[in-house]
Amino acid sequence: MDLVFEIDFQSDEALYTQLCNQIIIGIAKEMVHEGDALPSVRQLADAVGINMHTVNKAYTVLKQEGYVKVDRRKGAVIAVDINKLHALSEAKRDLRVLLAKASCMGLSKEEIHGLIDELYEEYGG
Amino acid sequence: MDLVFEIDFQSDEALYTQLCNQIIIGIAKEMVHEGDALPSVRQLADAVGINMHTVNKAYTVLKQEGYVKVDRRKGAVIAVDINKLHALSEAKRDLRVLLAKASCMGLSKEEIHGLIDELYEEYGG
DNA sequence: CATCTGTTATAACATATATATAACAGTTGA
DNA sequence: TCAACTGTTATATATATGTTATAACAGATG
Numbered sequence: 001m002d003l004v005f006e007i008d009f010q011s012d013e014a015l016y017t018q019l020c021n022q023i024i025i026g027i028a029k030e031m032v033h034e035g036d037a038l039p040s041v042r043q044l045a046d047a048v049g050i051n052m053h054t055v056n057k058a059y060t061v062l063k064q065e066g067y068v069k070v071d072r073r074k075g076a077v078i079a080v081d082i083n084k085l086h087a088l089s090e091a092k093r094d095l096r097v098l099l100a101k102a103s104c105m106g107l108s109k110e111e112i113h114g115l116i117d118e119l120y121e122e123y124g125g
Numbered sequence: 126m127d128l129v130f131e132i133d134f135q136s137d138e139a140l141y142t143q144l145c146n147q148i149i150i151g152i153a154k155e156m157v158h159e160g161d162a163l164p165s166v167r168q169l170a171d172a173v174g175i176n177m178h179t180v181n182k183a184y185t186v187l188k189q190e191g192y193v194k195v196d197r198r199k200g201a202v203i204a205v206d207i208n209k210l211h212a213l214s215e216a217k218r219d220l221r222v223l224l225a226k227a228s229c230m231g232l233s234k235e236e237i238h239g240l241i242d243e244l245y246e247e248y249g250g
Numbered sequence: 251c252a253t254c255t256g257t258t259a260t261a262a263c264a265t266a267t268a269t270a271t272a273a274c275a276g277t278t279g280a
Numbered sequence: 281t282c283a284a285c286t287g288t289t290a291t292a293t294a295t296a297t298g299t300t301a302t303a304a305c306a307g308a309t310g
Contacts (some may be wrong), residue, residue, distance in 0.1 A: 024222065050299080052300090054298080056257080067229065072255075074255085087226060092240070096244055099153070109242070116238065120237070123228040165286065167286090178268075178269070197276060197277060200285090
């Protein structure tokens with residue numbers, strides 16, 4: 001398991017959301033691949049110092065969004081199978097607000113493209 | 126006031142967040158400009174059918190983020206003065222997750238740039 | 251058979267969201 | 281001056297969400 005989980009208890013992001021995002025970013029960075037097993041809910045909960053149910057909620061959300069499947073033998077397993085229509089419309093809604101804020105900040109379209117390139121470099125693409 | 130406020134009571138977004146986002150997008154679309162007065166908390170609350178305090182929370186958040194100032198005479202007024210350091214680091218955090226999801230969806234960097242261009246067109250360019 | 255999976259149930263508590271009623275100080279315009 | 285309007289603050293209530301806690305269950309593993 002190449003993933004390193006780090007919980008920020010001061011963050012305004014929910015703990016389960018932090019876990020979800022770290023796993024999704026881990027997939028994009030190719031630190032984990034299809035079929036890789038995630039830590040068990042109890043293991044991960046102990047490792048980062050949170051409750052089992054909080055980890056379980058993260059896994060449940062990831063399962064609903066299509067990043068994870070459950071194998072009775074291996075437990076939670078990476079298995080990317082995303083509903084693109086739904087995911088894309090959600091991404092657009094978020095992007096609209098994000099770009100509006102960027103525009104208010106005075107960022108040009110070119111600067112935004114640069115920002116995208118900078119961040120996207122982290123993901124093999 | 127060119128802004129039209131529409132509340133989706135079925136949305137998972139908080140009501141005050143919906144108001145914030147619509148105002149920020151309105152600024153980016155240049156539907157409102159520096160110095161324009163926003164509706165009073167009571168007017169807007171009545172207009173969209175929510176509580177005064179929910180509107181007040183939206184205005185308070187917008188004030189903290191630097192999109193609005195309060196003029197004792199005019200009430201809440203558009204006045205874009207954003208802490209770029211803070212706003213940019215927040216934007217990057219959001220973008221990182223958004224791009225990871227896009228990468229998992231199989232979107233190429235070029236397709237993402239296209240998406241940005243499409244959405245950014247709504248804001249004067 | 252003991253031990254590990256995810257899952258479910260129940261309970262409890264803190265925080266966030268939203269509403270309701272009420273009041274206050276400053277500003278405006280009649 | 282005075283009524284009507286600002287944002288702001290205080291208090292209370294209701295509901296939803298997030299998090300923890302304890303416990304149990306069925307299926308798979310070795």
